[in-house]
Amino acid sequence: MIDRLIDRIIELQNPTCVGLDTDFSYIPEGIRDGIDTMEEAAEAMIEFNMNIIDKISDVVPAVKVQVAYYEMYGVPGMRAFDYTLNYARGRGLFVIADCKRNDIGSTAACYSRAYIGDTKITSDCVYNAYNADAVTINAYLGTDGVQPFVDDMKAHDKGGFVLVKTSNPSSSEIQNLKLATGEYMYERMGKLVEGWGKDMVGKYGYSELGAVVGATFPEEAEKLRKELRNTFFLIPGYGAQGASAEMLRCCFDEKGLGGIVNNSRGILCAYKNTEYLGMTYSEAARAACLDMQQDLLNVIGKIG
């Protein structure tokens, strides 16, 4: 997965991932009018996502679909999640299922089947529940909870990103605890990730198993970039969460590789921004993607 993703980032000269965290309030009022059931809300999310995807699929390499925004609409919400993943994949986008799943080994295997593996009913009847290209993982349970995902990455040419240093204000409460060894918790987690992915390193030197590293903490990101030579970063925190392109420069190597930067609200809600006045929401999303590309390239330079 990782080599194809990086190929596409280089081809488009754009390390941007659009977060389809489609909060119902992000959908323009005209489309929301008259909607009052979960089924209708889910249908509106699909329509909104399809229009966004159609306008961005030739300028960005990937989308990250945050499953929480779909789960809150129950079963119809999961149908919208499924539809969105399929539609994005059909338009040639890499699809990251942002679900931060975690559990003991036997249960983690179920999650892995759901998102990047397959579900076997009989030896002849094997299905893909969601068939994402990559999945996000919380590794508080250690190796047992990560190994099933790693096995599916190898078997199905998929990828994953483990939470190492998250972008939210309170991430330091656990992740920046200092260990008796002198390391910080996030560094130890990073080393575990690099270890879990060590035999899945692709042609660009990056492993199928990456790390989530928030752009909102540049000091930690810089340290992690130096320590984790083979770990590709999924970088949240740009835009609405407060991080600038300058703050995430340190996540990239000398070739401009090493990470992909997520932006959700900044793209989906671009139409609310006076900068894109007069555009439809999907045109504004495209314009915001191109502006973000320029903003990132200004600090990263040519990629590849």
Added chain:
Amino acid sequence: MIDRLIDRIIELQNPTCVGLDTDFSYIPEGIRDGIDTMEEAAEAMIEFNMNIIDKISDVVPAVKVQVAYYEMYGVPGMRAFDYTLNYARGRGLFVIADCKRNDIGSTAACYSRAYIGDTKITSDCVYNAYNADAVTINAYLGTDGVQPFVDDMKAHDKGGFVLVKTSNPSSSEIQNLKLATGEYMYERMGKLVEGWGKDMVGKYGYSELGAVVGATFPEEAEKLRKELRNTFFLIPGYGAQGASAEMLRCCFDEKGLGGIVNNSRGILCAYKNTEYLGMTYSEAARAACLDMQQDLLNVIGKIG
């Protein structure tokens, strides 16, 4: 939530939670015969769960439904999850949605709405996606990712359990890291949990926000019981995962309160056990619940 749960544990004299981790292979072959689609598999899971629930609802206080086993069957699987939760609640059981969700604040709020809160479409149209009584949470992201759940617990009389020391073999890789302060990671997590729940303590002295503490690590469990006076434990690891009643005695206080012990495979697959030969799967499940009750009471003593 917690007071009602403890009331019921005392009433039934049974601190057992049945884990409806309904792996398709747990369903007897006769019922599985001829099934080859996700929809049919999900229907079989519902039938199996309903029969189990009917036979156990007067002897155990709670079920824990592990969402991973349903997610792997895609959208039909989530329908089975939803149906199972509703059915169990209708039979008077407390329902714990075991989903170990976690994310940054705005996204954690979506998860919380899905499982224990409500989803507002308009001011007049508010729905409960899954409406569990309690939810499991992974707190690697710190306070931001837990607070939305705590808010919904208060607003909707619900509960939660944060992963503190999990039952799986590799849980020590992160959770038993020694901090510079001399504490272990799991102790620090436990103290955070006790703090998050401190203004939600009920009449028995236990908070709405509990902790997941694996019975497979009695030394850690004993320490946590002493340190976390107001934290109720959800205790996995009994039975198939290797922990005996003796090993989890330390999780309970002098009144026999303080925890609920989960058992999944040991109940759902009891019919495969020679001990319960000749019984149907649901009869065997009931018999296994009663045997587990006896086994626990032998070491805990009278409850309440």
